[in-house]
């Protein structure tokens with residue numbers, strides 16, 4: 001059964017932080033994996049999960065930088081992983097599986113946004129490859145380690161407003177546009193969670209997609225400063241604009257989706273502001289909500305098949 005995109009309500013909101021949603025939650029004995037867990041929202045996600053008692057595995061494209069960022073955070077382990085390299089995904093996963101440990105929470109937080117045209121692996125477009133296909137392969141390869149009742153959270157974005165999956169040309173062989181490339185990958189994140197939840201239902205593995213909000217982090221590194229002003233992301237004195245969140249607030253929805261019992265019966269939901277998101281009624285990404293192409297079960301199944309074919313991973 002497909003979850004309705006309707007607010008619960010959860011009692012939390014846009015201003016809640018990751019610590020707010022974890023207040024009174026004891027994650028002692030739980031193991032979480034957070035891709036990108038050493039920068040921006042992922043760093044705050046890792047810290048909050050660790051404060052709640054979880055052991056947190058942080059796969060990192062730059063393990064030395066990750067180690068620095070997480071110095072002093074107890075219960076965290078860093079491992080090498082480049083999501084744009086399927087061999088690296090395989091090696092990371094094999095190393096983890098060899099430990100015999102299980103995972104209770106997986107948060108797919110790593111991502112790139114609005115990069116100049118970049119090709120990885122066999123010529124794949126980098127947003128689709130890193131943000132979606134790398135995570136698809138990672139979760140598939142880690143499938144044997146997912147504990148019964150494990151939750152997988154795909155960090156999507158209201159950036160998905162700009163594009164459905166480009167079925168005829170997902171790798172932008174023609175007409176590359178950095179925002180459409182990001183948008184497609186974020187639609188893919190939402191569809192991934194939708195179909196994973198359906199496939200995982202037998203084993204109790206649940207999956208959710210989240211839009212974290214708008215937050216100034218290193219994610220915007222490819223956008224020239226003038227464009228930040230032109231897009232209204234910052235005030236004239238360089239402060240985050242109204243409606244932007246802090247990184248701790250930005251980490252809250254993923255942490256909530258990974259832990260809230262209120263979501264037990266709502267697998268596959270697309271969430272924002274620590275609640276299930278409503279269908280988008282405008283094109284205002286700051287308001288958010290979810291567009292129909294990101295909750296289409298047929299598209300989710302089709303994308304799953306395409307991703308299996310491309311990565312050679314089909315574990316569910």
Ligand SMILES: NC(=O)c1ccc[n+]([C@@H]2O[C@H](COP(=O)([O-])OP(=O)(O)OC[C@H]3O[C@@H](n4cnc5c(N)ncnc54)[C@H](OP(=O)(O)O)[C@@H]3O)[C@@H](O)[C@H]2O)c1
Pocket residue numbers: 035036037038039040041042059060061062065081082083084108109110111112113130155156157158159211212213214215216217218219220
């Ligand atoms: N910030 C926002 O306003 C916003 C809004 C909506 C959605 N999101 C989503 O939230 C997630 C986190 O974003 P953020 O703002 O926290 O960005 P961020 O600070 O730039 O963090 C992104 C992380 O992804 C990692 N990463 C990038 N390419 C990778 C690769 N090939 N292999 C492994 N790791 C890789 C980065 O590692 P390196 O530092 O080593 O490159 C970094 O740790 C992203 O999925 C983004 O799309 C963010």
